[in-house]
Amino acid sequence: MNTAEIQALAQAIIHHHGATFAAQAPDGQIDHVQLTAQPVPPALRSEPAYLAALQACSALSFIAVDAETLAQAWQRQAERTNQFDATHWPDDPRDFGLAGTDxxxxxxxxxxxxxxxxxxxxxxxxxxxxxxxxxxxxxxxxxxxxxxxxxxxxxxxxxxxxxxxxxxxxxxxxxxxxxxxxxxxxxxxxxxxxxxxxxxxxxxxxxxxxxxxxxxxxxxxxxxxxxxxxxxxxxxxxxxxxxxxxxxxxxxxxxxxxxxxxxxxxxxxxxxxxxxxxxxxxxxxxxxxxxxxxxxxxxxxxxxxxxxxxxx
Structure with a gap:
C-alpha cells in the first residue's frame, strides 16, 4: 500500500472520530477541553493500519506514547478481525495486551x-x-x-x-x-x-x-x-x-x-x-x-x- 493510500486510511479515522476526540471547547462550555494536534512520532512498524492510526491519532491530539499505543492496538484489531475498520475505535483489551495476566x-x-x-x-x-x-x-x-x-x-x-x-x-x-x-x-x-x-x-x-x-x-x-x-x-x-x-x-x-x-x-x-x-x-x-x-x-x-x- 502506498503513501497516499495510507493517508486515506488515516483521514478515514479522523473523519469518523475527529468530532469526538479533537473537538475544541466552545465558548462557555465547561465539559470540553481544548486539545491540539501532535507531531507524528517515528514509526516502529510498517503495516498500513499501524501507520494510518499513528498519523490519525497524532492529528487527534494524542501524545506520542499514546499515539503509538493506539496504533499498535489498531494494527492488532485489524489482524484479529481480518479487516481495517475506521469506524471502530480500539476498545478490546486483547488489542492492548491487557489479557492473560495471572x-x-x-x-x-x-x-x-x-x-x-x-x-x-x-x-x-x-x-x-x-x-x-x-x-x-x-x-x-x-x-x-x-x-x-x-x-x-x-x-x-x-x-x-x-x-x-x-x-x-x-x-x-x-x-x-x-x-x-x-x-x-x-x-x-x-x-x-x-x-x-x-x-x-x-x-x-x-x-x-x-x-x-x-x-x-x-x-x-x-x-x-x-x-x-x-x-x-x-x-x-x-x-x-x-x-x-x-x-x-x-x-x-x-x-x-x-x-x-x-x-x-x-x-x-x-x-x-x-x-x-x-x-x-x-x-x-x-x-x-x-x-x-x-x-x-x-x-x-x-x-x-x-x-x-x-x-x-
Whole structure:
C-alpha cells in the first residue's frame, strides 16, 4: 500500500472520530477541553493500519506514547478481525495486551464502586470527611520528615476508625503498611521508585493499591502490576498540581472506561459538582475531588451535596 493510500486510511479515522476526540471547547462550555494536534512520532512498524492510526491519532491530539499505543492496538484489531475498520475505535483489551495476566499476582480487590473519593491534606481532614460519610478518602500528606509522615498516617488510620470509610495513603507506602491502612495510592513515577520487591511487599500484605494514569500508555503500564483500582485523569484543567499531560476530557475518559472495565475506575482532575453527572455517565465508579471539599465554606454540606450528585 502506498503513501497516499495510507493517508486515506488515516483521514478515514479522523473523519469518523475527529468530532469526538479533537473537538475544541466552545465558548462557555465547561465539559470540553481544548486539545491540539501532535507531531507524528517515528514509526516502529510498517503495516498500513499501524501507520494510518499513528498519523490519525497524532492529528487527534494524542501524545506520542499514546499515539503509538493506539496504533499498535489498531494494527492488532485489524489482524484479529481480518479487516481495517475506521469506524471502530480500539476498545478490546486483547488489542492492548491487557489479557492473560495471572489473577494470583493481582493486588487485593476493592469495590468497583468506590463512590465519592476525597483527596485530603491532613489526618484531621480525613477524619472530618469520613465522619461526613465520604466512602473513600486519601491522605495526601506532603513532607520529607519520615517521623512526621509516620505520625500523620497513623493519625489518619485512627481517624477513620468507627466509620465505613476506606483510607488510601498517597505515596508513603511503608508508613501505610506499618499503620494498617486500607490501601496505598501511587503515581506513575512512583512505580519506578518503589520497585518490584517493594510492590511485592505491598501486594502480599493484602494492602490495596491504586495507580494514577494519564492516557493509554500509562494504563497499559499500570495493568502490568494489576492494581486494585486505576485512576484516570486529569479529566479537566486543574491548578492543584502541574500536569505533564493535557486534560483528557469526557470523550477520552469514556474510551478509557470501555477499555479498562476489568478495574474499579476513579475519575480525577478539575471535576466540579455540576460535572458529576457527565463524568458518572462515562461509567466510572468513583469521582475524586480535592478543592470541592477542602475549599468549601461548609465542607460537610459540600460532602453531602457531592454524595447526592454521585447518584444523579
Amino acid at each position: 489473577p494470583a499476582q493481582a493486588f487485593a480487590r476493592c469495590p468497583r464502586e468506590l463512590g465519592l473519593y476525597g483527596v485530603l491534606p491532613t489526618a484531621e481532614w480525613v477524619g472530618r470527611m469520613a465522619r461526613a460519610g465520604v466512602p473513600t478518602v486519601q491522605l495526601r500528606f506532603k513532607s520529607d520528615d519520615r517521623a512526621a509522615v509516620a505520625r500523620e498516617v497513623k493519625a489518619a488510620v485512627a481517624a477513620v476508625e468507627g466509620t465505613d470509610a476506606r483510607l488510601f495513603i498517597n505515596d508513603h507506602w511503608q508508613a501505610a503498611l506499618d499503620a494498617g491502612a486500607y490501601g496505598v495510592h501511587v503515581g506513575q513515577e512512583d512505580l519506578d521508585l518503589i520497585g518490584h520487591r517493594d510492590l511485592e511487599t505491598i501486594r502480599t500484605s493484602g494492602t490495596r493499591l491504586g495507580v494514577s494514569t494519564h492516557g493509554y500508555a500509562e494504563m497499559v503500564r499500570a495493568h502490568a502490576v494489576q492494581p486494585s483500582y486505576i485512576a484516570l485523569g486529569a479529566v479537566f484543567p486543574t491548578t492543584l498540581k502541574k500536569m505533564a499531560t493535557a486534560p483528557q476530557g469526557l470523550a477520552r475518559l469514556a474510551a478509557y472506561v470501555r477499555l479498562m472495565q476489568q478495574y474499579p475506575l476513579v475519575a480525577i482532575g478539575g471535576i466540579s459538582a455540576d460535572l458529576f453527572p457527565a463524568v458518572r455517565a462515562t461509567g466510572v465508579g468513583s469521582v475524586a475531588v480535592v478543592r470541592a471539599l477542602v475549599n468549601a465554606p461548609d465542607p460537610e454540606a459540600a460532602a453531602a451535596h457531592l454524595l447526592e450528585r454521585m447518584k444523579a
